[in-house]
Amino acid sequence: MMKRLLLAIFVICITTLIWAEPISREQALRQAQQFFLQKGKSKALTQAETSMSKARARGKQIPDYYYVFNVGQNEGFVIVSGDDRAETVLGYSDKGSFDADQIPSNMAAWLKGYESQIKALTENDISVVKKNISKAYPSVAPIVQVHWDQNSPYNKYCKLDLPNIHIQAPTGCVATAMAQAMSVYRYPSATTAEIPEYEVNFGADGIAYYDAIPANTPIDWDNLDVVNYNGREDDIKKEAIAKLMSYCGRSVGMIYNGGGSEAPISDVAYALKTYFGYGKQTAYKRRDWSSDKDWNLMIYNEVAAGRPVIYGGQTDESDYSEGHAFIIDGYDSGTDAFHVNWGWGQLHVSPDGYFKLSALDPPLEGTGGSSGAYSFDQEAVIGIDSESTGEVEVVKAVVVGALFNEDGMGVNTAIKNDIMEKEYTRNSNGYVRLSLYFQFQNHLANYYSFDFGMGLHKDGSLVGEIISVGTRYDLDNIITYTTGYSSYGFGYKLENGSYELKAYSKEVGSSDDNWMLCEDADKQTVYLEVTDNTIKFSKKSSSQKEGDANGDGDVNAADVVFVIEAIGKADDSNKAADVNGDGKIDVADVVYIITRIE
Incomplete structure (x- = not known):
């Protein structure tokens, strides 16, 4: 009965596949x-x-x-x-x-x-599944009441001064966005830490220098009550907004220029917390x-x-x-x-x-x-709030890749080859040598130094100690750190059975008690099948059922939906939806799942 129902649903869904039709x-x-x-x-x-x-x-x-x-x-x-x-x-x-x-x-x-x-x-030539999903979220009226801009009077202190170039630059949309967000809370009353000096090298045109802004520099919220500046405000109000825009821009190392001022959004969270006292x-x-x-x-x-x-x-x-x-x-x-x-x-x-x-x-x-x-x-x-919400920032890295490699294979080749499994014969002591790259990122708002490791699990529990795989100092936001080429020994006194290899991290200098499973460790798990003579390493668990596209342990309607949503996507990043292994994500994968639902 369930199979018939799912087939009927699938027919309805597949008829909503929309092919090219310009309007x-x-x-x-x-x-x-x-x-x-x-x-x-x-x-x-x-x-x-x-x-x-x-x-x-x-x-x-x-x-x-x-x-x-x-x-x-x-x-x-x-x-x-x-x-x-x-x-x-x-x-x-x-x-x-x-x-x-x-x-x-x-x-x-x-x-x-x-x-x-x-x-x-x-x-x-992509087809798309049109979905009619009722939106359950209640409407929310706009929160920000100001409509601030990037040019005069906002940019009075946003200058590019080089030996032969003197430009009054726009504030930069990052700075304006920061200032508008801060206007909701009218906070802080003063900077909470020194905004450091910095310089920008423009090559043959010279170097632009920007002085530090001291801690406790006042922010004049009493005169930041203008919804939209038109140039007719008094000088005190113009000065207040120009200074706030400058503080915001300088806090993210704004590169001022006449055609547009630039700064990375990835630096904003750190700046709000460090220089303006916003919540952790x-x-x-x-x-x-x-x-x-x-x-x-x-x-x-x-x-x-x-x-x-x-x-x-x-x-x-x-x-x-x-x-x-x-x-x-x-x-x-x-x-x-x-x-x-x-x-x-x-x-x-x-x-x-x-x-x-x-x-x-x-x-x-x-x-x-x-x-x-x-x-x-x-x-x-x-999380932009003038007060901490009680949430504590947990310092751990995100694992974004686990790559098998052959002897001497570089990481780019390993990524390209994307080897899914490796099987090794155990030596007389039960050992095998596994060659593996791990890839990590920092998704926190600050620079952090990490020790990286991997741990062997059986039945949900750690077996033995964490194996160190690398250290990276001052890892910045979203920068990928790949462990160096190494091979690791496995198998000594390891009993037959199924195991999982998972990525760990801790802050450099902290004790071994601080090892924590990385964010997304379950997504980058390496599975082991140990027998008397061999150890097989795989990116897919041998216990995963055929047709379990979403990896939740069951084969059901959720897997059908998972595959239908993947049909028509233009890359192969969602390989799990190719349940029949033919290299395509299509109708055949849906049928494959439905025939395996018990």
């Missing part, structure tokens, strides 16, 4: 009109120019990956997808208007990300560290708790260094979209509104940022 301007206009009618607006819509229409005007052949329509006179706009496999409405606002020539660079980068994702559908739970996160469902829920939980999120999104590696940042501070349950404050003070063309975190539902694998032409890096600073 015309007329279709998009009707969708936009319907959207605004549902919101009680019936005024005429006018199509706005986009980067794509402007490119065509220059003679380039480029399709409309999305359309933008303005409603009335500065009464809002809506962004409609140009491909029916993507979300229909990508973003909207109930006020202002859209002008491609005036939107801020962070919004332009975000829209470029939408474009890249939708473009990937066509270039990779303030943390940096990347979308590719978690599932799409968990990521969206994490962002929602932040705004539902009244905490603004400093968010970033880019379209390629060159953009990553620019650190495009903005604020997410609300949620609309009707459209499953998050409210974005772009840090753009021109309210008459304000692009603030509600936007999807991805153009695709479900997003392509790689939405988090590692899949080539359609990568769309997303990162966030969460």
